[in-house]
Amino acid sequence: MGTLTIGIFSSLVGSMNYDFALKLAEAALEKGHKVNLWFSGNAAGSPKKNQKHLKDYSHGETPLRKLMEKGLEVCTCEACTLARGIQKPDAIEGVQWNAMHWYLAKIHGSDRVLHIGGE
Amino acid sequence: MGDVKLAFIVTKPPYKSENPKLAATHAMAYQTVEILLEEGQTVTPALCYVGDGVLNCLKGQKAMEQYGITSTETHLKNCLLVDLDVYVCKEDLEKFGISEDMIVDAEDMGAEKKIQVVPFETIKKVIEDANHLLYF
Numbered sequence: 001m002g003t004l005t006i007g008i009f010s011s012l013v014g015s016m017n018y019d020f021a022l023k024l025a026e027a028a029l030e031k032g033h034k035v036n037l038w039f040s041g042n043a044a045g046s047p048k049k050n051q052k053h054l055k056d057y058s059h060g061e062t063p064l065r066k067l068m069e070k071g072l073e074v075c076t077c078e079a080c081t082l083a084r085g086i087q088k089p090d091a092i093e094g095v096q097w098n099a100m101h102w103y104l105a106k107i108h109g110s111d112r113v114l115h116i117g118g119e
Numbered sequence: 120m121g122d123v124k125l126a127f128i129v130t131k132p133p134y135k136s137e138n139p140k141l142a143a144t145h146a147m148a149y150q151t152v153e154i155l156l157e158e159g160q161t162v163t164p165a166l167c168y169v170g171d172g173v174l175n176c177l178k179g180q181k182a183m184e185q186y187g188i189t190s191t192e193t194h195l196k197n198c199l200l201v202d203l204d205v206y207v208c209k210e211d212l213e214k215f216g217i218s219e220d221m222i223v224d225a226e227d228m229g230a231e232k233k234i235q236v237v238p239f240e241t242i243k244k245v246i247e248d249a250n251h252l253l254y255f
Contacts, residue, residue: 007253009138040145041137100148104162105155108123113251118138 002111003034007103009118011042012051012060017116018043022063024114029070036110037074038103039095041118044080047095061092068094075102122161125149126249128242129172133191134182139175142166142255143194150201165249166198167242169208172255173215176207176234178223196225199232206235206242 006025010017025035039046051061068074075096088097096102107113129142146164153161168176175191182190198205207222222234235241246252 009141009255041141099151100145101152101155103145104125104148104152104164107125107251108120108152108156108160108162110251113253115251115253117255118141119136 001032001034003036003109004028005036005038005103005106005110005113007038007040007113007115008043009041010116011119012046013057014042014119016058018046018060019058021114021116022060022067025067025072026063026070029067029072035067035072036106037072038106039074039076040080040100040103041077043118044077045084045086047074047076047081047091048086049090049092064092065094073106075106077103120250121159122163123251124249125162125164125251125253126246127164127166127253127255128246129166129168129175129255130170131255132171132174133180134186138255139172140191140194142253143191143198145253146203147194147198147201149203165204165206165245167206167208167245169211169239169242173207173211173217176212176222177217178221192223195223195234196228196230199223199225199230199234200228202232204235205232206237206245208239208242209236210239212236 008021012018028035046060053059078097127142127146146166149162149164180190180192
């Protein structure tokens, strides 16, 4: 089995990139691959917990929690997240906080990398 | 694998979105990645500006005065200061009428590296040589 690292830079709401990243991660996990997920840019606003699931908007918290239970490793850019007004106590438990070198280190150990740029 | 080569390709203009800045800051993170890697493992980034992305390389940016944020110019200078390879597409510069003397340098900070103005063929080679492509 391989290792896939996905870098997502799009916001949770505003495009379907984030939804796609989670669905791809789920498919890879189900096939037995190791998956790492990096949030940067506007995606760094997505680890906020207590998201309300309105049917007209993408919803990240529930699927993200389920994927982490299946072994998905998730990290958010600390500076990007703090800049968006989210403190660690406000964040989904289990999401790591680190600097950009986390992403580069995971890329180093990956068989494939999918970098999904922001808006 | 000991060394992993990454090609950061920037096609978006500065300030319209956060992406071009994030390309530079992520590339620069190669300086500290070793704390998370095993001995002998390294990451070697190359930062390439093509298309509208070449506008990021203009010197004299006033981001601090206009927006109160660090300019892309400053990030580029820091990249040069840490010996990162930065390439800008010669043909795309010409399309915008940008001459080499209008490109950012970090001589005032003591950097030996300069942004390399190269034909697109050279950037294609950088992409071909990379293990992974990061498109901003």
